[in-house]
Amino acid sequence: MARTLAEKVWDDHVVRRAEGEPDLLYIDLHLVHEVTSPQAFDGLRLAGRPVRRADLTLATEDHNVPTDLVQGPIADPVSRVQVETLRKNCAEFGVRLYPMGDASQGIVHVIGPQLGITQPGMTIVCGDSHTSTHGAFGALAFGIGTSEVEHVLATQTLPLPRPKTMSVTVEGSLPEATTAKDLVLALIAQVGTGGGQGYVVEYRGDAIRGLSMEGRMTVCNMSIEWGARAGMIAPDQTTYDYLQGRDHAPSGADWDAAVAAWDALVSDQDAVFDKEVVLDATAITPFVTWGTNPAQGCALADVVPDPQALPEGNARDAAERALGYMGLTAGTPLRNIAVDTVFLGSCTNGRMEDLRAAATILRGRRVAPGVRMLVVPGSMVVKLEAEREGLDAVFTAAGAEWRSAGCSMCLGMNPDTLKPGERSASTSNRNFEGRQGRGGRTHLVSPQVAAATAVIGRLAAPSDLTNDSAESGQ
Amino acid sequence: MDPFVSHTGTAVGLRRSDVDTDQIIPSDWLKRVERTGFGAGLFSEWREDPSFVLNAPEHRGASILVAGENFGTGSSREHAVWALTDYGFKAVISPRFADIFRGNSLKGGLLPVELPADVVATLMDLVENDPEALITVDLEAREVRAGTVVESFELDDFTRWRLMEGLDDIGLTLRHGDDIAFYEEKRPRWKPAARAL
Numbered sequence: 001m002a003r004t005l006a007e008k009v010w011d012d013h014v015v016r017r018a019e020g021e022p023d024l025l026y027i028d029l030h031l032v033h034e035v036t037s038p039q040a041f042d043g044l045r046l047a048g049r050p051v052r053r054a055d056l057t058l059a060t061e062d063h064n065v066p067t068d069l070v071q072g073p074i075a076d077p078v079s080r081v082q083v084e085t086l087r088k089n090c091a092e093f094g095v096r097l098y099p100m101g102d103a104s105q106g107i108v109h110v111i112g113p114q115l116g117i118t119q120p121g122m123t124i125v126c127g128d129s130h131t132s133t134h135g136a137f138g139a140l141a142f143g144i145g146t147s148e149v150e151h152v153l154a155t156q157t158l159p160l161p162r163p164k165t166m167s168v169t170v171e172g173s174l175p176e177a178t179t180a181k182d183l184v185l186a187l188i189a190q191v192g193t194g195g196g197q198g199y200v201v202e203y204r205g206d207a208i209r210g211l212s213m214e215g216r217m218t219v220c221n222m223s224i225e226w227g228a229r230a231g232m233i234a235p236d237q238t239t240y241d242y243l244q245g246r247d248h249a250p251s252g253a254d255w256d257a258a259v260a261a262w263d264a265l266v267s268d269q270d271a272v273f274d275k276e277v278v279l280d281a282t283a284i285t286p287f288v289t290w291g292t293n294p295a296q297g298c299a300l301a302d303v304v305p306d307p308q309a310l311p312e313g314n315a316r317d318a319a320e321r322a323l324g325y326m327g328l329t330a331g332t333p334l335r336n337i338a339v340d341t342v343f344l345g346s347c348t349n350g351r352m353e354d355l356r357a358a359a360t361i362l363r364g365r366r367v368a369p370g371v372r373m374l375v376v377p378g379s380m381v382v383k384l385e386a387e388r389e390g391l392d393a394v395f396t397a398a399g400a401e402w403r404s405a406g407c408s409m410c411l412g413m414n415p416d417t418l419k420p421g422e423r424s425a426s427t428s429n430r431n432f433e434g435r436q437g438r439g440g441r442t443h444l445v446s447p448q449v450a451a452a453t454a455v456i457g458r459l460a461a462p463s464d465l466t467n468d469s470a471e472s473g474q
Numbered sequence: 475m476d477p478f479v480s481h482t483g484t485a486v487g488l489r490r491s492d493v494d495t496d497q498i499i500p501s502d503w504l505k506r507v508e509r510t511g512f513g514a515g516l517f518s519e520w521r522e523d524p525s526f527v528l529n530a531p532e533h534r535g536a537s538i539l540v541a542g543e544n545f546g547t548g549s550s551r552e553h554a555v556w557a558l559t560d561y562g563f564k565a566v567i568s569p570r571f572a573d574i575f576r577g578n579s580l581k582g583g584l585l586p587v588e589l590p591a592d593v594v595a596t597l598m599d600l601v602e603n604d605p606e607a608l609i610t611v612d613l614e615a616r617e618v619r620a621g622t623v624v625e626s627f628e629l630d631d632f633t634r635w636r637l638m639e640g641l642d643d644i645g646l647t648l649r650h651g652d653d654i655a656f657y658e659e660k661r662p663r664w665k666p667a668a669r670a671l
Contacts (some may be wrong), residue, residue: 004633015653015654020631020632024650024654028665035504036551038574042509047644052654057668058668065620078505079505080546081505082507096668096670096671116666117668119665122666127550127552134558143574144553144577147581151647157654159629193547194543194572197544197570197573198573199548254663254664255664258662258664282581283525293609314491317489317490318490363588411501413505430549432548433497434519440657463643
């Protein structure tokens with residue numbers, strides 16, 4: 001029978017199937033970080049259970065990490081205890097940890113692909129909803145809660161109901177000045193925060209094929225923001241070129257065997273998806289959010305929408321509430337919105353390509369007076385590579401702060417936060433109330449829009465920059 | 475986990491859609507390494523507003539939360555479930571839940587009950603007009619009863635059985651240790667593994 005990519009990967013991992021019960025699914029890789037794991041390790045200890053496959057478990061420190069430090073100790077005692085607890089747990093249960101200061105440390109979803117341990121056809125879980133990032137390689141990757149973290153530590157499996165599948169076909173190619181981030185923000189605005197709920201989504205079409213691995217990761221990363229359990233992209237030559245030669249990638253005859261298996265990871269021609277969505281890439285322009293959920297977004301060229309134009313009910317109520325929180329008035333051109341903070345980083349946009357794109361825009365220009373820009377590489381490897389290319393010098397010459405690897409201002413669990421009322425243009429993934437710090441106001445943007453916004457001081461695209469703006473900030 | 479068969483209690487209505495996990499339990503609370511004590515952090519930023527519905531004295535002791543659609547959207551933090559249960563909630567009723575939150579609830583002894591939007595609206599009106607109104611969430615019958623409302627909800631047989639028995643999921647899976655070992659035998663050898671310590 002014809003099957004979708006997601007169904008093939010699922011079927012390959014069924015340990016046990018019984019009528020009236022969820023499938024028992026084998027997990028190839030379990031990524032662990034300090035926030036969602038301590039209670040799971042406690043559970044193991046209480047029950048006297050070991051970690052079944054420490055060799056398929058990998059831990060790093062990211063959420064709490066202060067990015068102005070490479071090594072500890074962390075000043076916040078509560079954060080410090082959480083990180084120290086992870087270290088103790090990993091030592092006790094034999095789990096490989098990449099701690100602060102380690103050359104391989106970084107955001108959990110940045111280091112997996114970078115190490116080459118994220119590969120096509122795998123099942124990958126982590127106690128973090130942005131685990132969907134790894135789906136860019138054709139892996140079935142999804143976030144889990146702490147009870148499930150404990151379950152995977154103890155059994156290397158999860159009992160799960162078979163998900164429905166959806167295809168998102170992005171036709172045509174993206175316009176020159178438009179990025180993977182704009183694509184996914186436009187998609188979320190179209191389908192809504194709950195549009196993917198219950199589905200594993202496969203992104204396909206020419207625009208997806210045309211994306212680099214890093215762009216594909218940005219798209220898959222934000223799958224959860226429209227409710228999808230996971231997002232996947234079938235592996236192709238772009239995937240193989242990225243993987244080959246990486247630390248954990250197979251080599252020699254193993255590489256050939258792996259590629260032969262990966263080549264089969266496509267949805268069959270006549271496979272049936274439970275739902276299909278089509279998007280026209282050619283119509284997408286730089287896209288930003290104006291509200292407090294990732295679906296409340298529109299083209300940068302637009303104005304803040306009028307809630308009264310929405311049908312009475314949830315959407316109107318939510319829009320009214322969001323404008324109140326964001327301190328915005330309907331009808332204001334988005335390009336008139338001034339920010340005081342720009343954040344470039346996170347598991348969505350903290351990789352080399354993102355930094356390069358922003359640096360290209362900032363080279364020879366200055367961050368506008370009164371604007372603070374944080375540039376936070378997604379991993380220590382990204383940091384060192386960027387420094388080899390001299391990107392750090394470009395950022396600091398522009399007046400931005402160059403930091404060390406971590407989740408930083410994406411989520412307000414470390415010293416990098418917004419103060420009440422502050423407004424950011426952020427390359428991260430969530431614009432929820434208080435997400436970047438209590439009372440903070442977040443506009444989600446691409447790295448290119450972030451860089452242009454930093455220079456102009458208001459939401460802007462690179463096309464808004466003239467040669468004059470290179471001097472205006474001086 | 476305590477068995478859940480049926481629960482009757484008063485309710486509080488949260489008339490908002492897309493209530494995300496960052497609102498249910500702000501990230502500052504996630505730094506804790508314990509599993510208890512999260513009730514104090516439940517909706518902590520919204521609770522600073524004296525007019526927030528959870529602060530209303532007439533809703534004190536409510537054990538069922540009635541909320542708008544897409545409840546629990548956002549992060550995978552199970553702390554959101556721990557905050558709701560620690561505060562005293564046994565069930566949440568909404569037209570739609572985010573997947574990970576729903577899964578976490580079913581592991582953590584908080585029953586996520588999905589009902590049609592018009593029924594949720596009726597329940598919302600009911601508890602706003604009469605904070606003393608009792609709602610029964612009957613897992614055995616897979617039914618919600620309140621005032622004139624009698625509405626069945628869906629939950630698969632296996633999960634219902636597990637919740638009614640209060641069974642440990644991990645214990646259930648470990649019964650299939652042979653199946654897991656058999657699967658591991660035939661995994662391709664080129665699949666990646668972490669570097670040994």
